[in-house]
Amino acid sequence: MSLVFLIFIPILAALFIPLLFKRLGQIHTGWFVLLVPAALFLYYATRLPSVMEGGTYVSELSWIPSLDIAFVAYLDGLSLLFTLLITGIGALVVLYSIFYLDKHREQLHNFYVYLLIFMSAMLGVVQSDHLITLYLFWELTSISSFLLIAYWYTRDRSRFGALKSMMITVFGGLMMLGGFVLLSIMGGTYSIRELIAQAPELAQHDFFIWALVLVLLGAFTKSAQFPFYIWLPDAMEAPTPVSAYLHSATMVKAGIYLVARLTPVFALSEVWMWLVAGVGLFTMVWASFFALKQTDLKGILAFSTVSQLGLIMSLLGVAAAAYHVEGAADTYLKYAAFAAIFHLINHATFKGSLFMIAGIVDHETGTRDIRKLGGLMSLMPVSFTVALIGSLSMAGLPPFNGFLSKEMFLTAMLSLQEFNMFSMDVWWVLFPIIAWVGSVFTFIYSLYFVFHTFAGKHQPEQLPKQAHEAPIGMLISPVFLAALVVMIFFIPNLIGDWLVKPAVAAIQPFLYDSPQNVDIHVSAWHGFNTELFMTLGIFAIGGLMFWTLRKWQHLYDLYPDAISLNRLYDEMMLLSGGGANRFSRIYMTGFIRSYLVYMFSFMTFIVLLTLFLNEAFQIDFSNLAPIGVYEIVILLALVGATLTILGSKSRLTAIIALGAVGYSIALLFVIFRAPDLALTQLVIETISVALFLLAFYHLPQISRKEERMKFRFGNALVALAVGVTMTLVALSAHSQKALPSISEFYKETVYSEAGGGNIVNVILVDYRGFDTLFEIAVLGIAGIGIITMIRLRLTKKEGQHENK
Amino acid sequence: MRTNDVMLQTATKVVTFIILMFAVHIFFAGHYTPGGGFVGGLLTASAIVLLMLAFDIPTIKKILPINYVVLTAVGLLIAIATASASIIFDVPFFTHAYDYFDLPLFGKTSLHSALLFDIGVYLVVVGVTMTIIQTIGEDE
Amino acid sequence: MEIVMSVAIGLLFMAAVYLMLSKSLIRIIIGTGLLSHGAHLLLLTMGGLGGTAPPVVADGVSAAEYADPLPQALILTAIVISFAVTSFFLVLAYRAYQELGTDNMELLRGTEDYE
Structure with missing residues (x-):
């Protein structure tokens, strides 16, 4: 089956969800949805063996050939790994959501439709080889994330969080689009593979550094790096399955994916390495530090996710260093890329399970406030075990997978001492130190999360609900993930061979030809080396600080809110919204006349200016039709009727005079040899008058009491200007023909090509049939609009209710 | 609407058919x-x-039970x-x-797919015009 | 003839704009009706009024003698559309009048209390 088609399967499945929800509401809709990611996971898993050997798959579907835009699905080690994460974690999350979301109370069809759209979008992001479609899917993930965060849209916090995430990620996405466009200008192609092939030439280009910064802005906003991370904590208003899926396992890793994918293009640059590694590392320590300030369970996890994303990001930055070192595959620098991918997998497992536990605690106790929780260990033993496994893995303790990747992270940071370019020989020492500090705080918040929830004193009076263990169905997914956490510790090299190495080969094609060449063996015990002592230091200092947490945690309150990034965001939103409002209120008076005056004056101004500048005004006296008596009589009638309308005080007079104008025009059509028009105008005028008379009783009287002289004078001035302009336009338009009219073509071909005799009608139904098609569509819309206004009126009471 | 105008009604019966034939x-x-x-369409x-x-309107609705919205569609x-x-014919x-x-009876006749399109136009015009008139007329 | 027509068109537009700028709902609707009449005539005049035969193929008529069919086709479309739009306006106007009890545009400004 075509890979491109597979990307769209979730979106296609989404079409049926509302139907399933309405018709088969007795069965939880999630069960049907579950089939989609599960089947996709199994299918993609069959591709693993050949990708492991270094094989790739490509499939292409042309979309807009004239702009060279196509859907290109490209499956290599990196994209397959992400694909499996998306479908695998997706299946687990859907399973979990079946028990988390109540089928009677929740609007499941909305939820699953959004979720499936997201799945397609995310698959598209990681598989697209074409930059423009990659961008398209990228924004689609932002939009589906927006919809999912705002799923409980009646809550203010949800809407706020949704908007915030949308503003920041879409801002980044637009920057990234700019970067992509620059890349395509430099390389002359939209294909990532082709760009990678010409990486060294690209680096010489003036735009290179701009493209780099813009693309990184996209990646940093999506992956919640400093200072853009502020949207992620607010996104925690989403239902927990969404947080576990989008905001920890998949969507926020799109930025990581992008950085990994484009590493071969940008690795040459010093700026790339410093930015990616520097921002990543700073984000890691910053977020881990502030995680301890949080009191909301999901808030802690959000900050921890930001911190862990920073960790992976910094590893990718270090991985770029390998580009510059001859024979890097034999030095310690080789570990960075492997550690990044390995930790990415590990993070998905332990953080996924922790989010699900946070959801369970929320579900079963009614609160996520860690100050109210405590002592749940005995009440929720299974949840506690899972949380303990996840947290200790996050803290980097054996025997869990987090230990392995944390060790490797420290190795990679220490490896920078072998790197002596880009002033690294002076500054490298900062990297391991910052990494170490970040790891200490990671250790503390991991313990804080699990022990302040499950250990300590139980306070049932603080909890809205009687706490008890979650139903079995809800526990399947977290228990499965926790089992993986332990399992990976014991079989790290299997995971390494199957998943990590193919991805590493894709990130560092300059080092490895095929995944087999990645010569890294993961082991829990390396002997007494620097990493081990650093780890022991983390345990010792971290343990000590956790022990005394209550004594110093209140110091966080000293941090003033006034200078926080959230405050900055709020102020910016307020300023831009308020400013735009103040500006538009200057000219938006709410009075239709003002708007019409703007339009008419501006139109007059522009048209007259154009006529004047192009010296376009001229009258051609040579080609005039003769003036006949009938025409003059009819025109006099027309003018008379028009003046009657202007002066009339009664609506009946005005309506009849309007009819007279219409009939005069019909007669003019007769004289000017337009039989079709004459017929149509006559009938329409009759029906129009009938219509006006039908509506007559509903219409208000003409009243002009409120209109003062000055007001009327202004109107007359504008009207006069428009009238004069139109006369000039009519004269100039008639007097000069810039191009020969297409009418000649119609006249010549009407019988031979179109098989008709009435040219006007043939134009309508044949030559310009498209216009007519749209015209009758407009007619239909007008009809529907009228029905809506008349038949579907709300009673006053309901109307007021609707507004609230 | 009330009427008991015999002249108008009698004349209408004849005129309507003439208009329809003409249409x-x-x-x-x-x-x-x-x-x-x-x-x-407009004549109809x-x-x-x-x-x-x-x-x-109620009488006419009984005689011509047409849903004009459906007609438009x-x-x-x-x-x-x-x-x-x-598109099917590439x-x-x-x-x-x-x-x-x-054709028998008609002699040499041209059959044109544009006529089908015109039928669509015709139906939409009748449908929309009547929808508008009827909706406004029924609105009390 | 075209010059006379151009003046008439200008007059129609002038009257239409003047009516549309007033405060009374019904005058605005009538104004839009006049505006479309003016536009139709403008199209017709632009193409020239000189044709001596209607644009219907007939034996013994040369191509130059037909009136320009293109403006006619455009106007035919415009007539039907303007009918639909005018009736839409009409209903909009009288429903607004029924619901709000005024036809003074100055009082129909809408409210300031947005979020």
Whole structure:
């Protein structure tokens, strides 16, 4: 089956969800949805063996050939790994959501439709080889994330969080689009593979550094790096399955994916390495530090996710260093890329399970406030075990997978001492130190999360609900993930061979030809080396600080809110919204006349200016039709009727005079040899008058009491200007023909090509049939609009209710 | 609407049919002489409006139980279907075809796919005009 | 003839704009009706009024003698559309009048209390 088609399967499945929800509401809709990611996971898993050997798959579907835009699905080690994460974690999350979301109370069809759209979008992001479609899917993930965060849209916090995430990620996405466009200008192609092939030439280009910064802005906003991370904590208003899926396992890793994918293009640059590694590392320590300030369970996890994303990001930055070192595959620098991918997998497992536990605690106790929780260990033993496994893995303790990747992270940071370019020989020492500090705080918040929830004193009076263990169905997914956490510790090299190495080969094609060449063996015990002592230091200092947490945690309150990034965001939103409002209120008076005056004056101004500048005004006296008596009589009638309308005080007079104008025009059509028009105008005028008379009783009287002289004078001035302009336009338009009219073509071909005799009608139904098609569509819309206004009126009471 | 105008009603009965016949004639003639879907549709609508004026809307609704909204939709569908049919024959959207046939009774006649499109236009025009008139007329 | 027509068109537009700028709902609707009449005539005049035969193929008439069919086709479309739009306006106006009890545009400004 075509890979491109597979990307769209979730979106296609989404079409049926509302139907399933309405018709088969007795069965939880999630069960049907579950089939989609599960089947996709199994299918993609069959591709693993050949990708492991270094094989790739490509499939292409042309979309807009004239702009060279196509859907290109490209499956290599990196994209397959992400694909499996998306479908695998997706299946687990859907399973979990079946028990988390109540089928009677929740609007499941909305939820699953959004979720499936997201799945397609995310698959598209990681598989697209074409930059423009990659961008398209990228924004689609932002939009589906927006919809999912705002799923409980009646809550203010949800809407706020949704908007915030949308503003920041879409801002980044637009920057990234700019970067992509620059890349395509430099390389002359939209294909990532082709760009990678010409990486060294690209680096010489003036735009290179701009493209780099813009693309990184996209990646940093999506992956919640400093200072853009502020949207992620607010996104925690989403239902927990969404947080576990989008905001920890998949969507926020799109930025990581992008950085990994484009590493071969940008690795040459010093700026790339410093930015990616520097921002990543700073984000890691910053977020881990502030995680301890949080009191909301999901808030802690959000900050921890930001911190862990920073960790992976910094590893990718270090991985770029390998580009510059001859024979890097034999030095310690080789570990960075492997550690990044390995930790990415590990993070998905332990953080996924922790989010699900946070959801369970929320579900079963009614609160996520860690100050109210405590002592749940005995009440929720299974949840506690899972949380303990996840947290200790996050803290980097054996025997869990987090230990392995944390060790490797420290190795990679220490490896920078072998790197002596880009002033690294002076500054490298900062990297391991910052990494170490970040790891200490990671250790503390991991313990804080699990022990302040499950250990300590139980306070049932603080909890809205009687706490008890979650139903079995809800526990399947977290228990499965926790089992993986332990399992990976014991079989790290299997995971390494199957998943990590193919991805590493894709990130560092300059080092490895095929995944087999990645010569890294993961082991829990390396002997007494620097990493081990650093780890022991983390345990010792971290343990000590956790022990005394209550004594110093209140110091966080000293941090003033006034200078926080959230405050900055709020102020910016307020300023831009308020400013735009103040500006538009200057000219938006709410009075239709003002708007019409703007339009008419501006139109007059522009048209007259154009006529004047192009010296376009001229009258051609040579080609005039003769003036006949009938025409003059009819025109006099027309003018008379028009003046009657202007002066009339009664609506009946005005309506009849309007009819007279219409009939005069019909007669003019007769004289000017337009039989079709004459017929149509006559009938329409009759029906129009009938219509006006039908509506007559509903219409208000003409009243002009409120209109003062000055007001009327202004109107007359504008009207006069428009009238004069139109006369000039009519004269100039008639007097000069810039191009020969297409009418000649119609006249010549009407019988031979179109098989008709009435040219006007043939134009309508044949030559310009498209216009007519749209015209009758407009007619239909007008009809529907009228029905809506008349038949579907709300009673006053309901109307007021609707507004609230 | 109230009326008990015998003159008007009697005249209407005759005139309506004349208008309708004329409408049909002008519709089919449209490809070679003045006329076509728009005028034909409007004339048909005006015949029905005349009936509604002479008698009253409930009566006419009983005699002509047509849902004009459905009529509009059908017209639109016919128009789009005619336009898209050309895709099946692998020619660009909206390509029309015609040919001349010798039909019994009619003699040499040209059959034109544009006529089908015009039928769509005709139905939409009748449908929308009547929808508007009828909805406004019923609104008390 | 075209010059006379151009003046008439200008007059129609002038009257239409003047009516549309007033405060009374019904005058605005009538104004839009006049505006479309003016536009139709403008189209017709632009193409030239000189044709001596209607644009219907007939034997013995040369191509130059037909009136320009293109403006006619445009106007035919415009007539029907303007009918639909005018009736839409009409209903909009009288429903607004029924619901709000005024036809003074100055009082129909809408409210300031947005979020």
